[in-house]
Amino acid sequence: xxxxxxxxxxxxxxxxxxxxxxxxxxxxxxxxxxxxxxxxxxxxxxxxxxxxxxxxxxxxxxxxxxxxxxxxxxxxxxxxxxxxxxxxxxxxxxxxxxxxxxxxxxxxxxxxxxxxxxxxxxxxxxxxxxxxxxxxxxxxxxxxxxxxxxxxxxxxxxxxxxxxxxxxxxxxxxxxxxxxxxxxxxxxxxxxxxxxxxxxxxxxxxxxxxxxxxxxxxxxxxxxxxxxxxxxxxxxxxxxxxxxxxxxxxxxxxxxxxxxxxxxxxxxxxxxxxxxxxxxxxxxxxxxxxxxxxxxxxxxxxxxx
Amino acid sequence: xxxxxxxxxxxxxxxxxxxxxxxxxxxxxxxxxxxxxxxxxxxxxxxxxxxxxxxxxxxxxxxxxxxxxxxxxxxxxxxxxxxxxxxxxxxxxxxxxxxxxxxxxxxxxxxxxxxxxxxxxxxxxxxxxxxxxxxxxxxxxxxxxxxxxxxxxxxxxxxxxxxxxxxxxxxxxxxxxxxxxxxxxxxxxxxxxxxxxxxxxxxxxxxxxxxxxxxxxxxxxxxxxxxxxxxxxxxxxxxxxxxxxxxxxxxxxxxxxxxxxxxxxxxxxxxxxxxxxxxxxxxxxxxxxxxxxxxxxxxxxxxxxxxxxxxxxxxxxxxxxxxxxxxxxxxxxxxxxxxxxxxxxxxxxxxxxxxxxxxxxxxxxxxxxxxxxxxxxxxxxxxxxxxxxxxxxxxxxxxxxxxxxxxxxxxxxxxxxxxxxxxxxxxxxx
Numbered sequence: 001x002x003x004x005x006x007x008x009x010x011x012x013x014x015x016x017x018x019x020x021x022x023x024x025x026x027x028x029x030x031x032x033x034x035x036x037x038x039x040x041x042x043x044x045x046x047x048x049x050x051x052x053x054x055x056x057x058x059x060x061x062x063x064x065x066x067x068x069x070x071x072x073x074x075x076x077x078x079x080x081x082x083x084x085x086x087x088x089x090x091x092x093x094x095x096x097x098x099x100x101x102x103x104x105x106x107x108x109x110x111x112x113x114x115x116x117x118x119x120x121x122x123x124x125x126x127x128x129x130x131x132x133x134x135x136x137x138x139x140x141x142x143x144x145x146x147x148x149x150x151x152x153x154x155x156x157x158x159x160x161x162x163x164x165x166x167x168x169x170x171x172x173x174x175x176x177x178x179x180x181x182x183x184x185x186x187x188x189x190x191x192x193x194x195x196x197x198x199x200x201x202x203x204x205x206x207x208x209x210x211x212x213x214x215x216x217x218x219x220x221x222x223x224x225x226x227x228x229x230x231x232x233x234x235x236x237x238x239x240x241x242x243x244x245x246x247x248x249x250x251x252x253x254x255x256x257x258x259x260x261x262x263x264x265x266x267x268x269x270x271x272x273x274x275x276x277x278x279x280x281x282x283x284x285x286x287x288x289x290x291x292x293x294x295x296x297x298x299x300x301x302x303x304x305x
Numbered sequence: 306x307x308x309x310x311x312x313x314x315x316x317x318x319x320x321x322x323x324x325x326x327x328x329x330x331x332x333x334x335x336x337x338x339x340x341x342x343x344x345x346x347x348x349x350x351x352x353x354x355x356x357x358x359x360x361x362x363x364x365x366x367x368x369x370x371x372x373x374x375x376x377x378x379x380x381x382x383x384x385x386x387x388x389x390x391x392x393x394x395x396x397x398x399x400x401x402x403x404x405x406x407x408x409x410x411x412x413x414x415x416x417x418x419x420x421x422x423x424x425x426x427x428x429x430x431x432x433x434x435x436x437x438x439x440x441x442x443x444x445x446x447x448x449x450x451x452x453x454x455x456x457x458x459x460x461x462x463x464x465x466x467x468x469x470x471x472x473x474x475x476x477x478x479x480x481x482x483x484x485x486x487x488x489x490x491x492x493x494x495x496x497x498x499x500x501x502x503x504x505x506x507x508x509x510x511x512x513x514x515x516x517x518x519x520x521x522x523x524x525x526x527x528x529x530x531x532x533x534x535x536x537x538x539x540x541x542x543x544x545x546x547x548x549x550x551x552x553x554x555x556x557x558x559x560x561x562x563x564x565x566x567x568x569x570x571x572x573x574x575x576x577x578x579x580x581x582x583x584x585x586x587x588x589x590x591x592x593x594x595x596x597x598x599x600x601x602x603x604x605x606x607x608x609x610x611x612x613x614x615x616x617x618x619x620x621x622x623x624x625x626x627x628x629x630x631x632x633x634x635x636x637x638x639x640x641x642x643x644x645x646x647x648x649x650x651x652x653x654x655x656x657x658x659x660x661x662x663x664x665x666x667x668x669x670x671x672x673x674x675x676x677x678x679x680x681x682x683x684x685x686x687x688x689x690x691x692x693x694x695x696x697x698x699x700x701x702x703x704x705x706x707x708x709x710x711x712x713x714x715x716x717x718x719x720x721x722x723x724x725x726x727x728x729x730x731x732x733x734x735x
Binding site: 086110128165 | 501504507576577624625
């Protein structure tokens with residue numbers, strides 16, 4: 001595996017390989033020293049064109065725990081501000097002997113574009129509305145850890161499906177394991193042809209009832225002005241995971257959210273604190289999954305390069 | 306003198322000849338008949354055995370990028386590319402820098418074309434000054450200087466009142482208004498067709514109504530004003546249905562679509578292929594079928610290439626930053642043959658209507674016909690030749706073809722314009 005661009009093109013076997021390796025990596029995370037030599041001598045660069053705390057830090061810590069030399073490029077203070085093209089930035093990073101580039105960008109397909117134009121490994125840390133593969137992998141890891149399986153489950157994804165790269169990666173990844181996926185959100189945020197890949201529920205109650213997992217998505221509040229949603233209050237009432245809707249959710253249903261959370265918009269603080277909620281666990285598991293991905297991207301068939 | 310031997314002439318759907326010879330003297334077809342005597346010392350002899358001879362093509366919608374964007378294309382390179390594809394009359398759109406929105410700019414294009422172009426270049430003037438959609442350009446002056454139509458192509462005239470006035474005003478000068486139908490409120494931020502592919506790639510979609518609502522608007526405006534509206538680069542099923550209805554109403558409406566819209570679908574964009582990023586976007590199989598039916602029934606009158614050259618640096622970028630458009634001159638004929646004639650959707654004679662008779666009629670020109678006494682404007686095509694579209698074989702300055710890597714059947718082998726050989730046996734001589 002040279003690149004991780006998305007889960008759409010990743011095989012079921014590769015996903016299992018990553019999840020199994022992440023389990024081993026999690027034992028390293030639990031150890032006191034949290035240090036392994038797996039990436040010693042490798043240069044890992046993060047290039048984030050969008051703001052991020054958890055994903056960027058998670059990747060950086062994952063690389064550091066494995067002894068890589070890490071560098072973060074802040075787009076706000078880089079040559080991008082002088083008008084340098086992405087292609088030229090890529091060529092510069094290549095000349096600087098980058099081994100792995102972790103990239104986040106607001107445009108779908110940017111990691112694919114970079115991968116076509118470079119010799120180093122590219123890991124997609126979120127591209128536009130396309131994919132966020134490591135988020136979906138950590139979601140799958142968390143589900144498997146809690147429920148013992150990622151196969152034949154009933155899973156609901158709630159919220160802004162149209163703009164969500166997390167939803168897409170989860171749909172592509174989870175669909176490979178014979179899961180039943182249901183989506184729900186305002187009609188303005190349901191993309192066309194999604195019924196080819198998931199059942200579209202007609203109410204929040206229907207969406208969450210009888211599910212093993214409910215993945216709640218983040219709403220970008222600026223979408224309010226573009227006519228997709230009307231107000232935070234109305235969204236919370238009709239699409240939010242609040243105490244009322246918990247009547248339809250059993251005690252064993254996992255409640256997940258990729259974060260950061262808009263409390264009182266997508267989900268209430270009370271629901272977040274329920275034992276069903278795995279939001280913090282997901283963050284920890286994210287490091288383990290990213291360690292596994294970094295390891296696999298720097299290996300040729302499991303042998304040191 | 307040029308003698309074409311063993312030619313099978315296709316002048317229209319109903320006019321296919323037996324094998325015959327064609328003698329060209331100076332710029333005219335002197336004689337058509339069997340066994341015209343050969344004189345190798347005085348004649349260039351071309352053997353057309355097993356090939357078809359057709360009138361050369363006319364394109365009513367292309368971009369030559371001069372002035373302002375000569376790094377993409379210029380009048381000379383664009384004309385050569387057109388000649389390579391069998392086009393000997395082309396109409397270039399006014400979205401240059403500065404735009405062609407006044408008589409001096411029309412005169413400039415005509416002057417440059419006379420200097421450097423091996424074929425006929427006819428300028429299209431702008432509808433509005435600066436293509437800004439605010440004030441009508443001097444349509445009468447531009448027509449006087451040689452503009453054959455007006456269009457703000459690349460942009461839609463969003464102000465319906467201004468479009469209505471453009472239609473009314475154009476009637477005084479008997480000049481068609483070529484409309485780029487795109488409601489920019491609906492298409493804003495969109496990169497590809499809104500549908501299956503936009504959902505699975507996460508690229509922002511442009512809803513099909515962005516085109517069809519303006520098609521409906523412009524049809525209604527043309528109905529009331531009784532002006533000639535030409536809807537260009539039609540891409541959706543709904544637009545075809547609306548144009549059909551308008552023709553039944555008796556509206557003075559004509560339309561064209563492009564080779565890429567009748568052959569490729571939105572799935573070309575999978576893998577973030579920026580060469581398949583065009584505006585309007587590639588649509589679905591259902592749209593492709595509707596467009597082909599529209600062509601068959603005469604709802605869509607002709608094919609234009611919308612030859613839109615862009616530099617490599619404008620395509621090898623992030624998808625949202627990539628320029629929209631594909632080049633088209635050199636593949637147009639072969640695409641029509643490969644996707645329509647080869648698949649028995651059309652007879653070869655229909656291609657003559659789509660690339661010669663009908664586009665010329667729309668801009669008020671008589672058709673090129675292969676007859677004694679007429680100007681020698683013709684192409685010789687090999688319907689059996691299979692070729693791969695490769696960057697290194699493209700004549701245009703730009704290589705941004707949506708068909709790169711595709712295998713096409715049929716090839717424009719020889720091109721003659723006003724008695725001059727521009728291309729012979731696949732080699733360009735101009």
